[in-house]
Amino acid sequence: VQLVESGGGSVQAGGALRLSCVASEGIMDTYCMGWFRQYPGKGREGVSAMDIDGQVSHVDTVKGRFTISRDNVKNTLYLQMNDLKSEDTAMCCCAADNVNLQLARHYSYWGQGTQVTVS
Secondary structure, eight states, X not given: OOEEEEOOEEEOTTOOEEEEEEEOTTOTXXXXXXXXXXXXXXXXXXXXXXXXXXXXXXXXXXXTTEEEEEETTTTEEEEEEOSOOGGGOEEEEEEEESSOOTTOSOOSEEOOXXXXXXX
């Protein structure tokens, strides 16, 4: 399983970014997918996740601001991030597992990550 993220960058507070994660073919419709972020010196935090049936979970701090979606034809997972805040600054990674883990951190497969910086 390969996962490649893109879409990170530097934005001002209140701005928006859309992250993309391109997965190996055949993963999107059989795996639970999630977005996580990691702050320097701290562990990963689950941000948003979508299981095989389309059930979605978000951490409370992003509810109403972030939207997770996927395109099974393009093998791509997205995270639309609106109204960004300085505390959203982190390395963001996507993850995949054939078990429905939602926001749990022990996913089997991880991408390299894309940096999000909000000033």
